[in-house]
Amino acid sequence: MTTGGPRARYREQTRTEIKEIALRQLAEGGISAVALTRIAKELELSGPAxxxxxxxxxxxxxxxxxxxxxxxAAAIGEAAQASAKYTPRHRLLSLAGAHRAWAVAEPHRYLMIAGTPLPGYSAPPETLAQARAALGPFLPLFASAQPISAVLPVAEQMDTWVHQEPAVAAWVAQYLDTTDGADHALAGAVMAWTRIHGVVSLEVEGLYSGMGHQPQTLLEVEMNTLADTFRLG
Amino acid sequence: MTTGGPRARYREQTRTEIKEIALRQLAEGGISAVALTRIAKELELSGPAxxxxxxxxxxxxxxxxxxxxxxxAAAIGEAAQASAKYTPRHRLLSLAGAHRAWAVAEPHRYLMIAGTPLPGYSAPPETLAQARAALGPFLPLFASAQPISAVLPVAEQMDTWVHQEPAVAAWVAQYLDTTDGADHALAGAVMAWTRIHGVVSLEVEGLYSGMGHQPQTLLEVEMNTLADTFRLG
DNA sequence: TAACCATAGTTACAGTCTCTAACAGAAGCG
DNA sequence: CGCTTCTGTTAGAGACTGTAACTATGGTTA
Known part of the structure; x- marks a missing residue:
């Protein structure tokens, strides 16, 4: 679509070069280390260029x-594909493991999307879609779940949500064959996301340092107890 | 202790004035809005002062x-005092609610301690003690808990931790009368902290925006299921 | 009381960074 | 071939952190 002339191609290539250097700066010094002037210097361009x-x-x-x-989202999607034939509980552990593995491998990039929001930055509308793409693969795991009654308050809120916003219903329909159980699916996905974020963000932010447990083990326990709560097989 | 002459008093007062302005800047524009030059301007001082x-x-x-x-830590400690006579489950909900209330009331301050770490900033040793002060009140709630077997992997890691580091044992002893059940207490506290952080950080970072649930409800469900997992009364 | 000196403040400046303005050259397109 | 658009330049404004060198002042002490 953007395959205009050779000019557009060159433009796109320069953009990716810039992003590559920015990613390196990000990996080395965090978000505040990404500086346009130094990127320009490395590209042997002058700042304003x-x-x-x-x-x-x-x-x-x-x-x-x-x-x-x-x-x-891609990493989670791949894990979902690879584990499609196993039990919901197994798949939940697999997706959570993929999420964590990505975050641990790319801590600064993870912090960029899951950490403190940028001061004046307001996410573009696409971000919502991308977040839903990352969350979607969790939905089928809980679609036919029979959660314990303690979860009902959240499931009810999800039910009204999916009935009020057609966009949400459409999103859910992408991952679920039937819209039955959408409330449980959404509740499970949000709770899984929340728990994964709890473990992984504390790990990546270094707040577990000096504590005597392995984040991997904790994540597995969190997912197993979540599977219990939803009575997954 | 620092009550030296009048000079030290004045110095301390100026320090707090600086911090007050910094806090206002933080509340208004996040951590990157805290600028020494503008603080100086507001105090009618020149930058380097x-x-x-x-x-x-x-x-x-x-x-x-x-x-x-x-x-x-103080907010959580107060909640612990106020709810001391109730059931462990009730106290857990109370402590978690206090944690969340503080974070929601002071989002930027919460993000400062629980969010993306500062680039080159390495926490001073006191920070560890302060983090433990915030975590301590959770320990007694789980001291006599009988968690389900799924939690054992974490409890075991906590057991070796408390046996290997005397400082940890001393810390636990501050909040527990007996060191029996320290493994369960630590596992419960860490899991509570993790789940609270999961819910609250996603809320404060605005990543729940556009989702159809109330963070408060989700937090209660997370704590209730945690109480179930530890078989709290 | 007088001398002293640590402290609190000053200006000047170096260096980094974002971003705008005005302009020059070159590649593509009709 | 000439026009236009894109890519790059230099110059510079403005914000910020932090250092160096110097001055004034007020508490402390002989």
């Missing part, structure tokens, strides 16, 4: 955030 | 982080 490719620094970071979301 | 009071920007932020930890 970069503004031909990204409107400003937030635009560049937003692009990185979008890529990161997509990568994470 | 502030370096008499804080070695550098990280030093100032570190001081704010320490205060925030202490405030959060």
């Amino acid at each position: 970069l503004y031909r490719y990204f409107a400003n620094r937030d635009d560049l970071l937003g692009s990185l955030i979008g890529d990161a979301y997509q990568d994470l | 502030l370096y008499r009071y804080f070695a550098n920007r990280d030093d100032l932020l570190g001081s704010l982080i320490g205060d925030a930890y202490q405030d959060l």
Whole structure:
């Protein structure tokens, strides 16, 4: 679609080069280490030239955030494919493990999407879709679940949500054959996401340092107890 | 202790004035909005004067982080006192609610301690103690718990931890009369902390926006299921 | 009381960074 | 071939952190 002339091609290539250097800076020094001037220097360009490719620094970071979301969603999607034939409980552990593995491998990118939001940055509408792409593979695991009654308050809120917003219903329909059990599926997905984020963000932020447990083990326990709560097989 | 002459008093007062302005900047624009030059301008001082009071920007932020930890720990401690006579399950909900209430009331301060770590900032040793002060009140709730077997992997890791590090044993002893059940207590506290962080950080970071549930409800469900897992009364 | 000196403040400046303005050259397109 | 658009340049404004060198002041002490 954007395959215009050779000019558009060159433009796209320069954009990716810029992003590659930005990713390296991100990996080395965190988000605040991403500096347009130093990227320009490395490309042997002069500072303002970069503004031909990204409107400003937030635009560049937003692009990185979008890529990161997509990568994470892809990693989870692959795990979902690979584990499709196993039990829901097994698949839940698999998806959670894939989520954590990605985050641990790319801590700064994970923090960019799951950590403190940028000061003035407001996520573009696509972000919502990308977040839902990452969450979607969790839905089928809980579709036919029979959660214990303690979960009902959340399931009820999910029920009204899916009935009020057609976009949500459409999203759920992508991952579920029937819309039956959408409330349980959404409740399970949100709770899984929440617990995974709890374990993984504390690990990646280094707040578990000096504590005597392995995040991997904790994550497995969290997912197993969640599977119990939803009475997964 | 630091009550030296009048000079030390004035110094301390200026430090708190600086921190007050910094807190306002933090509340208004997040951590990146805390700027020494603008603090100086507001105090009608010239920029470099502030370096008499804080070695550098990280030093100032570190001081704010320490205060925030202490405030959060105090809020949780108060909730523990106020709910001391109730059931462990009720107390767990109470402590979690206090944690969340503090975070929602002071989102930027919460993100400062629980969010993306500062680039070059490495927490001073006191931070560990402060984190443990916030976690301590959770310990007694789980001291005599009989968790389901799924939790055992974590409890075992906690057991070796408390046996290997005397500092941890001492910390646990502050909140538990007996060191019996320290493994369950630590496992429960860490899991509670993890789940609370999961819910609250997603809420504060705005990642729940556009989702059809109330964080408060979700937090209660998370704590109730945790209480189930530990078979709390 | 007078001298002293640590402290709190100053200006000047170096260096980094974002981003705008004005302009120059070159590649593509009709 | 000429026009236009895109890509790049230099110059510079403005915000920020942090250092260096210097000055004034007020508490402490002989």
